[in-house]
Amino acid sequence: RLGSVVAYFTSAKFLLYLGHALSTWGDRMWHFAVSVFLVELYGNSLLLTAVYGLVVAGSVLLLGAIIGDWVDKNSRLKVAQTSLVVQNASVILCGIILMIVFLFKTQLLTLYHGWLLTMCYILVITIANIANLASTATAITIQRDWIVVVAGEDRSKLADMNATIRRIDQLTNILAPMAVGQIMTFGSPMIGCGFISGWNLMSMCVEYLLLWKVYQKTPTLALKSAKVEESELKQLNVKKESDMKPAEGVQLIVEKDVSGFEPKQEKEVSCAARIAEPFITFRDGWVAYYNQPVFLAGMGLAFLYMTVLGFDCITTGYAYTQGLSGSVLSLLMGASAVTGIMGTVAFTWLRRKCGLVRTGLISGVAQFACLVLCAISVFMPGSPLDLTVSPFADISARLFESEPLPTIASPEDKPGMFFATEMPTFLNGSTTPANSDPEMSPEPVPLISVSLLFAGVIAARVGLWSFDLTVTQLLQENVVESERGIINGVQNSMNYLLDLLHFIMVILAPNPEAFGLLVLISVSFVAMGHIMYFRYAQKSLGKQLFVCCTPDPKAVSDSSPPGNNTSTV
DSSP states (O other): OHHHHHHHHTSHHHHHHHHHHHHHHHHHHHHHHHHHHHHHHTTSOSHHHHHHHHHHHHHHHHHHHHHHHHHHHSOHHHHHHHHHHHHHHHHHHHHHHHHHHHHSHHHHHHGGGGHHHHHHHHHHHHHHHHHHHHHHHHHHHIIIIIHHHHHTTOHHHHHHHHHHHHHHHHHHHHHHHHHHHHHHHHSOHHHHHHHHHHHHHHHHHHHHHHHHHHHHHOGGGGOOOOOOSGGGOTTOOOOGGGOOOHHHHHHHHHHHHHHTOOTHHHHHHHHHHHHHHHHHHHHHHHHHHHTSTTHHHHHHHHHTTSOSOSSSHHHHHHHHHTTOOHHHHHHHHHHHHHHHHHHHHHHHHHHHHHOHHHHHHHHHHHHHHHHHHHHHHTTSTTOOOOTTSOTTHHHHHHHTOSSOOOOSSOTTTSTTOSSTTSOOOOTTSSSSOTTOOTTSOOOOOOSHHHHHHHHHHHHHHHHHHHHHHHHHHHHHHHSOGGGHHHHHHHHHHHHHHHHHHHHHHHHHSOSGGGHHHHHHHHHHHHHHHHHHHHHHHHHHHGGGTTOOSSOOHHHHOOSSOTTOTTSOO
16 A cells, blocks of 8 residues: 555656646746736836736737647657746746846936836846746646646546646645735735745756656657648648648759759748748648637637636726625635636546536536526626716726825735726716715625625636536547647637737726626626537537436547547547
């Protein structure tokens, strides 16, 4: 028995879990802290945080396919180690720059009329964006490729590993920000920068060693279908003019060199091809994604990102305007983490009982049923829904205010709030409702609406995470090995695109009176995402779609290896 325990803790699977836990812990600390740092540096304004979010989303949207293609074209160990070093080195460098800025901010403001400080801000955002891109490459190679190889041909083992990875994500999402938040609260932002830099330095060394150990324990990781030429992507609509074989290209070059032709023209062609290569990769990646058999399933997952029904800064800010305290919100976030873990457990159980494709259907129905509570909450007592209020009434009122509006709490207490750092402005331009006595305290807002809203959001996490794991494994099993990187890179781009659209939606309707409309739009997008998945399931299973009494042999069977693109699931 002791030998089996030791064997587990030294297995490639456990070492992969440990490396992912260290990596995710550092990521969550950094993503939480960088927003707080930027708010602190820019005079409690959200401008730098908003710019950082926009740069990150835009970069992954544009470069997701290119990053994935780079993952496909290089050896697994090289990709994992390079992305790990770049990511952690970027965070360490950012931490050092932020420490310098916190220490010498007053002096930097006077140098070159403040332009030196502005350059520091630009440098921090740029390097932090590089760290995020490297983190994206790490996630693609480890969670979408290495884990498939380590699981081998055992799809049940792959499902269990995927679920364990998500449980680690859920726990670190809650615990890592709490840890770094305590350090910054009882210490200072500068101490927080130093701690994160030191953590990433130590974590980088340990993770590097763990990757090497996993690579040694799994010899199949060294075997990879190399993708040398772009034309090797099977499902691309490539023009006939670009269908030249590599051997023919080599012959042409040799003939020109032997015949005495000037090599300048050939160099010019090569230079032009290199310039055009990223754009061709971007196009080919999206075309390949569209031609995948799991395209509709991936699109269905991406549509779930177009929502305000989560524990992000937007929904949290709305909760503050409805009278929920920070302690209550922290408890709700903890409850959402618990239901998320329950979703990972439900995924493994449902997959064994009903098969992978039907698990996605059941998860989608469960999520949507819970989100119906959110739609109902819009029309319940306490809901501030008022479509007669102009979305820009709050903005225009503030533009003509001679004095700043009072805040409900210090920005340090609620980092990352989108519109909750100030009291909501009403139609009369004040912070109290019309026809109310300023001397008297306002009546408490009924909590029926906001309670139903968060009950739906928390309960829906079970179906959400089960559905997320379903689509993740569908991509792992149905995408050929030589295209895993680029397809998952485009999937990340799609996710960021819909996430970016949801922030734009909030910018167009930022006041609490319009939040109910955002909820209804979010529920509609979730419904559309699950309709897309239903269409995929219908194509995949046909008449057997609703037969869930026995497990689906195609989904549960381990007879065919993951990555076999000819099988449905």
